[in-house]
Amino acid sequence: MHLEKGEFTKKWWEEFYSKELENGIKEVGVSEHAHRFIEARYIYSHLPYTEKWCDSSLEKYINFMEEIKRSYNVKIGLEMDYFPEKEDEIRDFLEKYDVFDYVLGSVHWLRSGFGFDIDPNDPRWSNDLEEIFIDYFDRVKGAINSGLFDIIAHLDLIKLWGVPLPDDIEEIYEDVAKVIANSRIVLEINTSGLRRPVKEIYPSPKFLEVISKYDVPVTFGSDAHLPEDAGRFIKDTYSLVKSLGFRRLAVFNRRSPEFVDL
Numbered sequence: 134m135h136l137e138k139g140e141f142t143k144k145w146w147e148e149f150y151s152k153e154l155e156n157g158i159k160e161v162g163v164s165e166h167a168h169r170f171i172e173a174r175y176i177y178s179h180l181p182y183t184e185k186w187c188d189s190s191l192e193k194y195i196n197f198m199e200e201i202k203r204s205y206n207v208k209i210g211l212e213m214d215y216f217p218e219k220e221d222e223i224r225d226f227l228e229k230y231d232v233f234d235y236v237l238g239s240v241h242w243l244r245s246g247f248g249f250d251i252d253p254n255d256p257r258w259s260n261d262l263e264e265i266f267i268d269y270f271d272r273v274k275g276a277i278n279s280g281l282f283d284i285i286a287h288l289d290l291i292k293l294w295g296v297p298l299p300d301d302i303e304e305i306y307e308d309v310a311k312v313i314a315n316s317r318i319v320l321e322i323n324t325s326g327l328r329r330p331v332k333e334i335y336p337s338p339k340f341l342e343v344i345s346k347y348d349v350p351v352t353f354g355s356d357a358h359l360p361e362d363a364g365r366f367i368k369d370t371y372s373l374v375k376s377l378g379f380r381r382l383a384v385f386n387r388r389s390p391e392f393v394d395l
């Protein structure tokens with residue numbers, strides 16, 4: 134979950150947490166986007182939004198989470214964007230702030246700073262769709278292979294607006310699945326796509342079927358930005374993932390995973 138739409142207060146946090154409990158979830162994680170923090174500005178300096186978005190204090194977030202952690206079963210996470218040209222900066226940052234239980238790696242920006250999940254009417258969506266998908270999945274593979282992250286987030290986010298998938302999508306699935314299988318990364322099963330026009334989890338059931346051939350460990354995320362979405366759709370998704378043959382659930386402490394049976 135992300136608390137970014139409110140303040141770091143116990144009241145705001147508890148609205149999310151109580152919803153998670155209602156949905157049967159026993160251990161939760163907060164993973165604020167690195168792109169909201171002043172301390173991470175240098176990683177985002179090539180984007181036009183830096184000043185506007187990187188405007189809150191990471192220190193405040195960490196202090197708040199450390200306090201919450203004393204009374205709740207919660208992990209301190211971070212969602213960090215991946216840019217191939219910023220691997221050194223990301224590594225520096227993650228070495229400097231070593232308080233996280235887990236770090237999600239994600240791709241929200243494509244070549245020339247196209248933030249594809251911001252606006253479905255962005256004129257860049259009229260560019261060659263196949264090229265957009267290739268650019269996206271090249272970055273996802275880069276994120277996985279970089280070794281910078283514990284979990285790869287919302288694997289096929291690029292589909293969120295319900296755009297038609299390229300003809301060779303099956304090949305892309307196979308290719309990405311192999312990259313995951315040959316890495317140590319954990320796969321995030323993210324239900325937030327069900328709230329988007331595509332109305333489908335990330336990765337899609339089809340994509341999951343391909344990945345299920347390999348023994349890939351998973352985590353579950355509702356990617357809630359509002360309390361009402363905390364833990365939403367997790368129960369059904371859990372059953373689906375289990376029925377597809379996934380066997381290992383990863384839990385993290387200070388970036389070290391342990392695997393339990395699904």
Ligand SMILES: [Zn+2]
Binds near residue numbers: 212241287
């Ligand atoms: Zn994300």
